[in-house]
Amino acid sequence: MLFQLRNYTHLPFALTKTNFASRMHTAAVSVKAEMTSSDHNAKSESSKSSSVSEVRVFARKRRLIKPEVITENVVKVELQDQKLSNLPDIEEFAYKKPSGNVYSRKSKLTSNAPIEIETEVKPPPNWVKVLEGIREMRSLEDAPVDSMGCEKAGSSLPPKERRFAVLVSSLLSSQTKDNVTHGAIQRLLENDLLKAETVEGADESTLKDLIYPVGFYTRKATNMKKIAKLCLLKYDGDIPDTLEALLSLPGIGPKMAHLVMNVAWNNVQGICVDTHVHRICNRLGWVSRPGSKAPTKTPEETRESLQAWLPKEEWVPINPLLVGFGQTICTPLRPSCGLCSINELCPSAYQEATPKKMSRTKLKLTKTEESDS
Numbered sequence: 286m287l288f289q290l291r292n293y294t295h296l297p298f299a300l301t302k303t304n305f306a307s308r309m310h311t312a313a314v315s316v317k318a319e320m321t322s323s324d325h326n327a328k329s330e331s332s333k334s335s336s337v338s339e340v341r342v343f344a345r346k347r348r349l350i351k352p353e354v355i356t357e358n359v360v361k362v363e364l365q366d367q368k369l370s371n372l373p374d375i376e377e378f379a380y381k382k383p384s385g386n387v388y389s390r391k392s393k394l395t396s397n398a399p400i401e402i403e404t405e406v407k408p409p410p411n412w413v414k415v416l417e418g419i420r421e422m423r424s425l426e427d428a429p430v431d432s433m434g435c436e437k438a439g440s441s442l443p444p445k446e447r448r449f450a451v452l453v454s455s456l457l458s459s460q461t462k463d464n465v466t467h468g469a470i471q472r473l474l475e476n477d478l479l480k481a482e483t484v485e486g487a488d489e490s491t492l493k494d495l496i497y498p499v500g501f502y503t504r505k506a507t508n509m510k511k512i513a514k515l516c517l518l519k520y521d522g523d524i525p526d527t528l529e530a531l532l533s534l535p536g537i538g539p540k541m542a543h544l545v546m547n548v549a550w551n552n553v554q555g556i557c558v559d560t561h562v563h564r565i566c567n568r569l570g571w572v573s574r575p576g577s578k579a580p581t582k583t584p585e586e587t588r589e590s591l592q593a594w595l596p597k598e599e600w601v602p603i604n605p606l607l608v609g610f611g612q613t614i615c616t617p618l619r620p621s622c623g624l625c626s627i628n629e630l631c632p633s634a635y636q637e638a639t640p641k642k643m644s645r646t647k648l649k650l651t652k653t654e655e656s657d658s
């Protein structure tokens with residue numbers, strides 16, 4: 286090593302006093318690396334001179350390379366700036382019917398970024414097969430949602446009254462089974478209490494008695510009166526026609542607002558995700574929390590995750606499809622995975638349906654035995 290440095294001092298380079306020390310240090314490190322890696326330099330005394338020549342070449346290379354690297358960085362930065370300035374406007378990311386099997390959603394790079402950049406969200410594998418399988422199962426058996434869902438509320442009424450009936454039906458439907466909601470709507474209809482004018486003038490206790498036993502019937506009766514008053518004051522007895530205005534009504538959440546927009550106004554702005562849709566989408570592995578593979582925690586998270594890849598033409602039918610499937614086969618407790626035709630494609634098959642101690646292999650064997658018999 287000393288030999289190398291000593292020889293290096295005799296190099297015929299025109300170095301100034303100020304940069305000599307740093308260049309020597311750099312060269313010494315380079316030489317050390319060279320010595321370690323080269324057997325040829327370490328073994329032979331006769332190779333001393335050749336080591337010197339290698340050092341010369343090495344030092345020249347460093348002096349030549351440095352400015353090239355800086356130039357390259359500058360070029361990269363320029364290209365990056367050029368790319369950003371060529372990005373399309375946000376409006377160009379508006380929903381378009383996707384081609385092929387790849388759909389996309391908007392995502393912000395950072396919270397401060399002024400530009401939204403589209404990232405591709407691939408649909409889950411086999412989702413078309415799964416959807417077809419569910420459709421087939423649903424066609425074999427009617428579910429309560431088919432005859433008693435909010436969509437059916439006030440179907441015989443004039444448009445304005447029907448819209449109000451759909452809104453009231455959505456309000457009553459939370460935490461309540463379809464047949465119970467349907468019964469309450471029928472009693473309100475029989476008592477001419479499915480119009481903003483009559484609801485506003487009715488006693489709260491009367492409304493409460495008529496809608497019992499829907500979940501939270503006392504609070505819902507109060508909200509019915511408030512909603513009727515707002516509809517009369519602001520919308521001439523009709524209901525609001527925007528998502529924001531619907532969400533501002535007491536007791537109306539995103540699930541209901543999307544349903545009302547879809548059914549009452551035929552204006553699809555999002556998927557109506559209720560507890561069935563939320564649960565089944567997670568069981569199928571169709572949705573996940575942003576930036577992870579963890580299941581979504583709320584129906585709102587499910588809605589956003591599902592909308593990221595599900596084609597828009599499926600946004601309305603997916604609700605009654607999965608609600609009915611959840612009422613008949615993929616039930617909240619002990620889903621009937623043995624009867625489910627898509628159990629081979631479902632990552633949650635048999636996980637909640639059977640005793641915990643039974644292994645998945647044993648379950649598959651049991652299932653084969655069942656189908657054989």
Ligand code: SF4
Binds near residue numbers: 614620626627632634
């Ligand atoms: S296999 Fe079971 S958990 Fe999966 S969708 Fe069918 S019923 Fe639901």
